[in-house]
Amino acid sequence: MTRVETRTALAEHTTLRLGGPAREFVVAETTEDLLSAVRGTRGPVLLLGGGSNLVIGDAGFDGTVVKIATSGWRVDGTExxxxxxxxxxxxxxxxxxxxxxxxxxLSGIPGSVGATPIQNVGAYGCEVADLLTSIECYDRRVxxxxxxxxxxxxxxxxxxxxxxxxxGIVLSVRFALREDGLSAPIRYAELARKLGVxxxxxxxxxxAREAVLELRRGKGMVLDAGDHDTWxxxxxxxxxxxxxxxxxxxxMPRYPADGGVKLSAAWLIEHAGFGKGYAGPGGRVSLSSKHTLALTNRGGATTADLLALAREVRDGVRARFGVTLHPEPLLINCSL
Structure with missing residues (x-):
């Protein structure tokens, strides 16, 4: 376990490149280090993987940030x-x-394995829940x-x-995969068209992986340090x-869902008057020029800038359609 200096800038550890300092920052490279770090910490703890589904306030995190840097996997047949x-x-x-x-x-999604069950990460008609069988988890309560x-x-x-x-702190994740080398059934119309099936x-x-990666790149959803649409x-x-x-x-597009129908947030945003590239405060943040669902840091932004744009979009959609959009990423020491 490596302890990095206090007041580490969390902007250096998120894909948005935003976020204030952490009071203490710990890197855990083994499961034993991770357990030791968590067990030995009192007060607020923020677990950090790839930093890809996270919005951290400009004031940072007044607690211990544990960077989970474990790696590797074990294959047993299809498990x-x-x-x-x-x-x-x-x-x-x-x-x-x-x-x-x-x-x-689920190719091209940034971040770490341990974060995927927390959000039930999904894309192109597939969710982690479709294949996950169990996790190993440290229960801080007991x-x-x-x-x-x-x-x-x-x-x-x-x-x-x-x-x-x-x-609950995820230590490892187990999946049941398919041994025939074929994809899951293609459920997403855009992907089916791309594949011609x-x-x-x-x-x-x-x-299927190559098709998904190509679609994601076209939407700025594959990380590229030189492309602000991926910030x-x-x-x-x-x-x-x-x-x-x-x-x-x-x-408008609508899809069957438990409890009703699922609407397209991107469609609602665009038809409420927020097009691709719509700029927020000072042009330091904007909707991606490739995909209206991504709010991006154009360089020199603050989390406050990003949240101001998010509120403008949310409130505009609500005023136009009476539907309230909710954030997907975790908001740490900040809110809408």
């Missing part, structure tokens, strides 16, 4: 256990190369390591029982789930 700090896309690429299918539609099954994690759209709390078809996992936390707002009769007279 794979992977360390929480492992880079997610490197892991997905390795599974595809090994002829194991199922995760390919001071014990325990296994939590997928059912116990309470997965729903972009959430789980772990979201919004530091009581019907919905429900299965294709070689490597082919983001990914999709900033979740697609709202509303009752079936809400906006039923408005022609």
């Amino acid at each position: 794979v256990e992977v360390a929480a700090g492992q880079n997610w896309d490197e892991f997905v690429a390795a599974m595809v190369d090994a002829g194991l299918g199922g995760l390919e539609c 001071g014990e390591v325990r296994t939590m099954t997928a059912d116990e994690l309470g997965f729903a759209y972009r959430t789980s029982v772990l979201k919004g709390t530091d009581a 019907e919905l429900g078809a299965r294709v070689p996992a490597a082919q 983001s936390a990914g999709s900033f707002f979740t697609n709202p789930i509303v009752a079936e009769d809400v906006l039923a007279d408005v022609e």
Whole structure:
């Protein structure tokens, strides 16, 4: 375990490149180091993986930030256990190369493996919940390591029982993959068109991965230090789930969902008057020039700038359509 100097700038550890200092910053390179760091800490703890789904306030975090830097995985047939700090896309690429299918539609997503069950990360018709079997988790409330099954994690759209709390710390994640080297059934229309197949078809996992990466690059959703459109936390707002009769007279994309229908947040934002590249305070932040769901740091921004733009977009959508958008990333020491 390496202890970095106090008052470490968290902007250096997030994909938005925003966030004030941490009172204490600890890097844990093994599971034992991670457990020691958490057990030995009193007061607020912020667990940091790839920093990709996180908005940290300009005042920073008045507590201990634990950077989870564990890595590696163990394959047993089609069962794979992977360390929480492992880079997610490197892991997905390795599974595809090994002829194991199922995760390919989640290619290109930044961040670490341990963060994926917390958010129930999903893209292009696939969610982590589709393949996750269990996690190893340290329960701070009782001071014990325990296994939590997928059912116990309470997965729903972009959430789980772990979201919004530091009581459960993910140590490793287990997935059940497919040994035939084929993708999961293609459920997302845009991806099916890209692949030239019907919905429900299965294709070689490597082919699906390349198609997903190409689509994501076109939306600025694959990290590139030279492209400010990727200086983001990914999709900033979740697609709202509303009752079936809400906006039923408005022609717009809508998809079946538990509890009603899912609307397209990107469509709502664009049709409320916020187009790609729409600028916030001083032009220091803006909607991505490639994808309206990404709020981006154009250089020299503050978290306050980003949140001001987020509020303007949220309030504009609510005024135009009566639908309230909610943030997808975790907001640390800041709020909308």
